[in-house]
Amino acid sequence: MNQFIKYININGLRNPKIIQLNENLILIGSKVYQEIENKKKYLLYSYLLTNDFEIIKNSEKLLDFKTVEEDFESNINNSCWIRDIYKENEYFYLLIEFKKNHNNEYFTSNNYYLKTKDFIKFEIHKKYDIQDLFFKNNNNYLFISKIINTEHFWGSYFFEFIINNEKVRPFFDNFVKYEKNEGHLLHNIEKKNNIYDIIFSIRHYDIKEKNNFYYKIYSTESTDLMHYTNTKELELNIKNIDTKWLCYPWKFKFNNNNYIICNQDDYGKDKKPLIFKIL
Numbered sequence: 413m414n415q416f417i418k419y420i421n422i423n424g425l426r427n428p429k430i431i432q433l434n435e436n437l438i439l440i441g442s443k444v445y446q447e448i449e450n451k452k453k454y455l456l457y458s459y460l461l462t463n464d465f466e467i468i469k470n471s472e473k474l475l476d477f478k479t480v481e482e483d484f485e486s487n488i489n490n491s492c493w494i495r496d497i498y499k500e501n502e503y504f505y506l507l508i509e510f511k512k513n514h515n516n517e518y519f520t521s522n523n524y525y526l527k528t529k530d531f532i533k534f535e536i537h538k539k540y541d542i543q544d545l546f547f548k549n550n551n552n553y554l555f556i557s558k559i560i561n562t563e564h565f566w567g568s569y570f571f572e573f574i575i576n577n578e579k580v581r582p583f584f585d586n587f588v589k590y591e592k593n594e595g596h597l598l599h600n601i602e603k604k605n606n607i608y609d610i611i612f613s614i615r616h617y618d619i620k621e622k623n624n625f626y627y628k629i630y631s632t633e634s635t636d637l638m639h640y641t642n643t644k645e646l647e648l649n650i651k652n653i654d655t656k657w658l659c660y661p662w663k664f665k666f667n668n669n670n671y672i673i674c675n676q677d678d679y680g681k682d683k684k685p686l687i688f689k690i691l
Contacts, residue, residue: 414648414691419684420673421467426454426680428673429497429662430461431504436468437461437666438531439673440475440506441685442493445485451513454491455484458531463667465687473531480524480536481510489513495523496548503527505537507548521545545569547598553637555598568615569595573637586643587614587630594625600663601637608634611646611663611672626677627659648672648688655683663690 420428420439428441438458445455460471477484477492484490489512496507510522523546525537540546546556557569558579570590572579581590588596595615602609610632618624632643648658655676663672670690676683 414646414672415689416649416653417671417687417689418465419686420461420465421684422459423684424680424682425457425685426675427493427495427660427662428675428680428685429494430664430666430671430673431497431499432666433460433504433531437463437465439467440494440497441680442491445474446488448488450516451488452491453488454493456492456494456508475531475534477508477510477526477534480508480526480534481522484510487512495546498548502529504529504531506534509545544572545597548601555601557596557598568593569597571596571598571612575638580638582634582638582640584632584640584643587645588640588643597627597660599629599661602663606635608637610634610640611661613659613661626657629658629661629674648674653686655686658686 424443425441428439430437430439439461440456440458442454442456444452446453456475458473458475460468462468484492491511493509493511494506495509498505506526508524508526512520521543523540523542526534527537528534544556544558548555554574556572558572559569571582573582593614594617596612598612600611613627613629615625615627618626629646630643631646632640634640657677658674659679661672661674663670672688672690673685675685
């Protein structure tokens with residue numbers, strides 16, 4: 413069982429991610445920037461953290477992507493979400509989804525890998541001409557969740573990997589059931605000794621309560637990024653926390669320890685993010 417460490421002292425930060433920036437940790441996530449009638453606009457904010465995961469006073473910063481999409485901040489219909497972040501040499505690479513709301517009927521997206529040294533100035537590293545919710549590029553693989561329209565507003569999204577321009581479905585030894593699951597989201601990929609460690613989640617539907625979705629988080633392994641074994645539910649101890657389940661996990665390393673930051677059972681809309689230590 414992995415150990416709960418603490419709450420991050422900010423409400424409503426969704427899809428949070430942490431990475432080390434020089435001597436500090438930097439926390440990035442989306443929160444409400446503007447709300448007009450029944451529309452909420454989410455933009456990306458960053459915060460500096462102490463070694464004890466406390467937010468450093470006055471460190472909040474709205475990330476500025478005007479050089480990428482000019483109207484990202486001014487248009488109520490546009491929101492930003494971070495899907496992936498990693499560091500390579502001197503640059504940080506952020507996979508950012510710019511999502512446009514069309515009258516609360518459907519959404520379209522522009523997806524970019526942006527690079528930065530300081531989280532102030534961003535350059536376009538690559539733009540993806542793809543609408544589906546996706547994760548990252550790894551060699552010749554593109555990891556996406558293909559969105560399929562259903563009676564539910566968001567539809568359902570299932571793993572489809574693009575290899576050499578062809579879409580294929582990966583194979584799992586447990587839990588992933590394309591004909592039964594309501595959705596799959598990939599969160600982390602880490603390679604150790606030629607084995608890929610993966611963290612993903614499955615969206616489930618509670619038939620007892622209409623339109624009541626919830627997530628469960630899983631880990632799995634692969635040697636080829638197509639066939640996955642040792643798939644199991646990730647045990648995060650929430651026994652003493654007032655939340656039913658967790659979502660949007662992000663694994664990160666700090667001071668030779670592994671941690672997970674994630675949202676609670678409101679999809680992060682109001683509650684505080686949580687930090688767990690992986691034992």
